[in-house]
Amino acid sequence: MSTLxxxxxxxxxxxxxxxxxxxxxxxxxxxxxxxxxxxxxxxxLPPIVLTDIKMPGIDGIEVLxxxxxxxxxxxxxxxxxxxxxxxxxxxxQLGASDFITKPxxxxxxxxxxxxxxxxxxxxxxxxEYTHDLESMVKAATEELRRRYEFEDKLIQSSIDGIVAxxxxxxxxxxxxxxxxxxxxxxxxxxxxxxxxxxxxxxxAREIKEGLYGKKYGEEHIFRWxxxxxxxxxxxxxxxxxxxxxxxxKEEVVGSVGFLQDIREIKRLExxxxxxxxLAAIGQTVAGLAHCVKNILYGLKGGVYVVxxxxxxxxxxxxxxxxxxxxxxxxxxxxLVMDLLNYSKEREPDYQRCFLNTIAGEVCDLMELAAQEAGxxxxxxxxxxxxxxxxxxxxxxxxxxxxxxxxxxxxRFDLDRKKDCVVEVKTALEDKDTVVIEVSDxxxxxxxxxxxxxxxxxxxxKGGAGTGLGLLVTQKIIKEHGGTITxxxxxxxGSTFAIRLPxxxxx
Amino acid sequence: xxxxxxxxxxxxDVRTFVTTVVETNGYTPIxxxxxxxxxxxxxxxxxxxxxxxxxxxxxxxxxxxxELKTDDTLKTIPVVILSGIAKRTFLRSQAALxxxxxxxxPEPAAYLEKPTEPExxxxxxxxxxx
Numbered sequence: 001m002s003t004l005x006x007x008x009x010x011x012x013x014x015x016x017x018x019x020x021x022x023x024x025x026x027x028x029x030x031x032x033x034x035x036x037x038x039x040x041x042x043x044x045l046p047p048i049v050l051t052d053i054k055m056p057g058i059d060g061i062e063v064l065x066x067x068x069x070x071x072x073x074x075x076x077x078x079x080x081x082x083x084x085x086x087x088x089x090x091x092x093q094l095g096a097s098d099f100i101t102k103p104x105x106x107x108x109x110x111x112x113x114x115x116x117x118x119x120x121x122x123x124x125x126x127x128e129y130t131h132d133l134e135s136m137v138k139a140a141t142e143e144l145r146r147r148y149e150f151e152d153k154l155i156q157s158s159i160d161g162i163v164a165x166x167x168x169x170x171x172x173x174x175x176x177x178x179x180x181x182x183x184x185x186x187x188x189x190x191x192x193x194x195x196x197x198x199x200x201x202x203x204a205r206e207i208k209e210g211l212y213g214k215k216y217g218e219e220h221i222f223r224w225x226x227x228x229x230x231x232x233x234x235x236x237x238x239x240x241x242x243x244x245x246x247x248x249k250e251e252v253v254g255s256v257g258f259l260q261d262i263r264e265i266k267r268l269e270x271x272x273x274x275x276x277x278l279a280a281i282g283q284t285v286a287g288l289a290h291c292v293k294n295i296l297y298g299l300k301g302g303v304y305v306v307x308x309x310x311x312x313x314x315x316x317x318x319x320x321x322x323x324x325x326x327x328x329x330x331x332x333x334x335l336v337m338d339l340l341n342y343s344k345e346r347e348p349d350y351q352r353c354f355l356n357t358i359a360g361e362v363c364d365l366m367e368l369a370a371q372e373a374g375x376x377x378x379x380x381x382x383x384x385x386x387x388x389x390x391x392x393x394x395x396x397x398x399x400x401x402x403x404x405x406x407x408x409x410x411r412f413d414l415d416r417k418k419d420c421v422v423e424v425k426t427a428l429e430d431k432d433t434v435v436i437e438v439s440d441x442x443x444x445x446x447x448x449x450x451x452x453x454x455x456x457x458x459x460x461k462g463g464a465g466t467g468l469g470l471l472v473t474q475k476i477i478k479e480h481g482g483t484i485t486x487x488x489x490x491x492x493g494s495t496f497a498i499r500l501p502x503x504x505x506x
Numbered sequence: 507x508x509x510x511x512x513x514x515x516x517x518x519d520v521r522t523f524v525t526t527v528v529e530t531n532g533y534t535p536i537x538x539x540x541x542x543x544x545x546x547x548x549x550x551x552x553x554x555x556x557x558x559x560x561x562x563x564x565x566x567x568x569x570x571x572x573e574l575k576t577d578d579t580l581k582t583i584p585v586v587i588l589s590g591i592a593k594r595t596f597l598r599s600q601a602a603l604x605x606x607x608x609x610x611x612p613e614p615a616a617y618l619e620k621p622t623e624p625e626x627x628x629x630x631x632x633x634x635x636x
Contacts, residue, residue, distance in 0.1 A: 294517070294590070297621035301523030304624045308530050317526065324519050 007037035034058025075116035161259035183232030298328035348391035402438035409442030439495035512553035584615035
């Protein structure tokens with residue numbers, strides 16, 4: 001139901017028109033003069049105003065002006081008197097939507113109102129569409145901006161270099177990764193360089209052929225080729241390159257290349273190895289702490305025994321105590337040397353020496369411990385092995401470790417009736433290789449233990465082992481360019497075999 | 507002849523240390539290097555106190571402790587555990603064994619964690635033997 005404001009100074013006309021309009025379904029506000037009419041207008045803002053022109057005080061023209069000031073979209077219909085064509089034209093010029101002459105016929109009024117309604121409807125619709133359109137464009141623009149920013153971030157944050165060109169081969173995208181590799185800034189590259197400058201000749205040529213040459217339209221993908229690109233300062237940068245031609249609906253729109261800095265990869269690999277090694281050493285601190293505790297105990301105990309012996313003047317006890325101290329000082333040295341050996345890179349100290357002598361010395365050293373454990377050491381040395389070039393201290397360390405482990409394996413064997421034997425064997429395998437084998441018939445190892453012994457700080461000896469022994473042994477063997485292998489069966493025993501390449505005088 | 511103390515430990519240094527403490531304080535030491543040897547000496551020499559290590563190859567101290575405490579003729583002998591493992595770990599292992607084995611086993615007369623000061627060890631032994 002629309003509201004309509006009717007302004008006319010003649011009461012009769014007001015009454016008649018109001019009735020007629022109400023019948024048509026309007027809500028009618030009536031005013032007897034221009035002033036009251038404007039007041040009513042301001043208060044109600046009706047969409048349609050029907051006003052007489054000739055009125056005392058504020059006339060219809062003035063009302064029209066004011067109404068249009070307040071709400072320009074209001075439809076104003078003026079009622080003119082007979083012969084007031086001038087005023088009618090003026091009011092049309094001022095924005096009135098129509099004029100009707102007195103006496104007002106129902107038909108004329110009806111038509112004028114209809115026209116006014118139509119105009120209002122059209123204005124409303126237009127406003128709606130405009131508003132909708134505006135907000136849709138705003139939303140789309142926002143979305144576009146966000147997508148663009150996101151993609152830009154993606155490209156920038158990639159560690160790999162990303163270089164994209166347009167269909168002519170001119171650089172349009174050049175991310176931070178690419179800057180790092182090439183040394184050019186984005187500003188220097190974008191729209192200033194083309195692929196000839198950046199890529200090696202063959203790659204640039206292939207891409208160009210794909211972009212606009214003979215190979216236009218072909219599937220064109222390079223996959224992780226190792227190439228060298230020239231950086232700004234002339235340096236050759238080794239990278240892995242992967243690239244493609246970009247199409248949109250069968251048309252070439254450009255190319256993209258991904259570059260992986262191999263130096264970065266190599267550096268990360270190095271870092272990883274280093275930190276793994278440090279972590280492994282860290283892992284062992286707990287085990288070492290235990291070991292060190294035991295050694296300290298041995299030292300303190302030894303000192304205590306020495307003091308007691310001095311107090312009671314007991315030379316035998318004094319010897320015992322002093323032995324304890326010495327032995328444990330030895331243990332500390334060994335432990336520290338093991339750790340130092342493991343944690344740094346060493347070149348073997350090659351010397352001419354006799355392998356069998358070294359093996360013999362180890363057996364001599366371990367004789368006492370073997371006897372105490374009820375173990376027999378058997379020596380099986382190949383006399384054909386002459387002078388060889390090795391690091392004697394390193395190899396001594398390795399053989400000592402293996403023999404000590406072998407004796408421990410026997411001590412830990414639950415089979416009490418077994419005669420435990422450790423065999424140390426040297427042999428010339430072929431003209432280039434010498435083999436040292438240490439085997440025992442002790443407790444042996446299962447698959448799980450076998451897999452762990454060379455790869456982590458792992459000890460089966462409870463409190464007595466540091467987990468370092470085999471790792472150091474393995475390291476020394478590797479530094480010699482040799483190999484170490486193990487065969488083992490639970491309950492039956494183990495055999496460790498070291499193979500070393502024979503070298504000429506180094 | 508003073509009271510007899512049986513010292514059980516696979517580590518020679520520990521054995522030397524403990525026997526020196528024992529001797530210095532007027533007791534007579536007996537040594538064993540593993541659980542098997544120790545059980546033989548317990549039955550043979552009937553010591554007044556046993557100083558027992560836990561982490562040993564062959565028969566571990568844990569098993570030997572249970573053997574002692576479930577044998578009516580031996581369970582009265584006070585046992586001092588001298589070990590590298592923490593007391594609560596030892597007690598937990600006993601609790602687990604009780605669950606499996608059935609019989610509950612009393613706590614040792616004393617539990618000392620290595621390394622101990624000679625005075626502490628001597629004091630503990632004296633308190634038990636008098």
